[in-house]
Amino acid sequence: MSKAEQTRQHIVHEAARLFNRCGYAGTSMQDLMAVTGLKKGGIYNHFASKDELAIAAFAYAVQQVSQRQWQAVKAARGGELRLRAMVLAFINNFDEISAWGGCPLMNMAIDSDDTHPQLRVQAQLAMQTWYDLITRITQKAIDQGEFQANVEAAAVATIIISVLEGALALARLQGNSTPMTHAQTHLDEYIARLKLPPDSS
Amino acid sequence: MSKAEQTRQHIVHEAARLFNRCGYAGTSMQDLMAVTGLKKGGIYNHFASKDELAIAAFAYAVQQVSQRQWQAVKAARGGELRLRAMVLAFINNFDEISAWGGCPLMNMAIDSDDTHPQLRVQAQLAMQTWYDLITRITQKAIDQGEFQANVEAAAVATIIISVLEGALALARLQGNSTPMTHAQTHLDEYIARLKLPPDSS
Amino acid sequence: MSKAEQTRQHIVHEAARLFNRCGYAGTSMQDLMAVTGLKKGGIYNHFASKDELAIAAFAYAVQQVSQRQWQAVKAARGGELRLRAMVLAFINNFDEISAWGGCPLMNMAIDSDDTHPQLRVQAQLAMQTWYDLITRITQKAIDQGEFQANVEAAAVATIIISVLEGALALARLQGNSTPMTHAQTHLDEYIARLKLPPDSS
Amino acid sequence: MSKAEQTRQHIVHEAARLFNRCGYAGTSMQDLMAVTGLKKGGIYNHFASKDELAIAAFAYAVQQVSQRQWQAVKAARGGELRLRAMVLAFINNFDEISAWGGCPLMNMAIDSDDTHPQLRVQAQLAMQTWYDLITRITQKAIDQGEFQANVEAAAVATIIISVLEGALALARLQGNSTPMTHAQTHLDEYIARLKLPPDSS
């Protein structure tokens, strides 16, 4: 990796953390200079504008936080195990995500107003990717008879993502991780119940 | 209400929408002048600083969006009905909350970095209030034997809030309201299940 | 005149001198701050951008330098006397125009590249106004039989303006005013000759 | 010519056009990189600074545009023919000079403020050279009895240069070449009249 690549990567890494923490408008080039240790010229040599840097940084952040979940999913087999592995990966990632300043997808979804449509579109695409992953896993499990036939894959995706992201936000706001525990318990039961006949109660 | 009060209320109302949409750093005094139709002096006449206005605006926003839920809760009796009324109020509020630019609590929880601790504390308190409301309702239902004894009130609060807020964020990011429907279905089942013995399956 | 008007006028006056001397690109807002004695905010309160200020300043400069010529023309009667009065006014203005840093029209005509079309158009219009003035005077003198019938009004305008502006540039570049004297002598003879039959030689 | 010489010449050629068009302050190294197709290092390899390049470019530009006039003068004999040849060469050069962005002498005379005295001195010298050329031709014609004895050589130089440069500026500002035609007609008559007794009228 050339030195230029290294520098660029370094900038992206630090910028991603800062943007995720403070938002686009809340992060100034001066702040970025401070965390990267570079002067303005040094940064603008690699990125034509703050926007361009933000876009690269967000892509990097998404990739960083989603990496572990994909790996966990890949390592597991079967619908229930895969979904539970994904949930577990998210929960276990709490400390690291928290250190990052929260989930980049959620932060961007909330932070991005209509001023920077490209960032919003990026967030939508990334979220859709996650959504589709859950949907595919669920649908496959339904098709293979592991989950009940009347399970709605899209609803499963919504619930899992909502609970995880909502609990993460709660935990970070309150400053303790108990919401994550509640989320895990709830989702484990929820996923387990996908395998049962609906009228079992 | 005096004319000064009216003006102040007008500023707070418009500022709340703008802050909620664009975040603190993303909202400038110029923008606030534009939406309020007042000159700079007119605003600074009522608020000593941007911070002070932001604090008042956030308090107003929280009160606005939580009002309906409290009313719905008050109008209902019993744990299940109260919780379901609260969920329903949130879901039915989707269009209005969406027009506001999302839930102020969530937005502030995500947006507020450590630069403005007062706003963060406000968000924590407001969230705690909501949390406590659910906890109290749930605990009362447990004590009265409506909910099972082993239900954990804190977990119920976490799940309901997480699902609602998570689904709201999802719905707003994707631009359609289906996640809200999934959330409602899920929470209705969840709340119903609080009344049953855990091992009923 | 309100204080705001006074300040604005003061800025325009000083800016006009500076822009005329150093050109648009060669004049920085810092320089403008220095000559006006105002800070950045003070200037930007009256002009939205450097461009806007440049436009106002150029209009002011044109008006300033053309004022005397119009007055001289108005005070005279007849084609020859009017044209000679105009020439004389320009020549007598040498010291002042020189102190201004040259004729704003000529400076703008040379300085303005395609980057700022509005300024160029302004210069074109101002030059056309001058051109038309000479043309009208000449044509009237032709119609009234003072000038020969075969005099071409447009050519007269071209020659007078060219000689005056060319000589001014020469005088300023060389640092002495003899070109102005030569120009006056030449134009006086030229104008006198407009009254004679062409084949008098 | 070595490759280094070729590169240097290429830079000077393109830089001359750009400087002439946009002025010193209005031309950035980035622009120069764009028109030369070289990187910054490539340019700084041949010129120590922007100033040095500007000086070389201006000298080149002057030489380019004055070349044809010298050739025209050399090819002619006698005061009248030489001066008319010079005028004609300038007029015929209109399209090319216009493509260059105007006469470098005039542009520099107007553009150069006191910030870059060296460029100003260059322009003064180049103009003096032209001036002296006309003066010498005229004086020789006077001494040889071709022109009248009371013709003032310096005045002739002033008038010819003024009319040509003034008309060129007018033509470029207005965007049509009629001023050039008027200038030619006028100067032809003017030069012809240098041969006649002054009171011939």
Next chain:
DNA sequence: ACAACCGGGACAACCCGTTGCT
């Protein structure tokens, strides 16, 4: 040895939230 290039730091235009004079 040499040319590309990355980084520096000052400066560009412009806007910020705020104060104080009128």
Next chain:
DNA sequence: AGCAACGGGTTGTCCCGGTTGT
């Protein structure tokens, strides 16, 4: 009470040298 002025803040560009890979 409203508006002009402030001055430090914003992003982005300037011209230029020190470093580095070839």
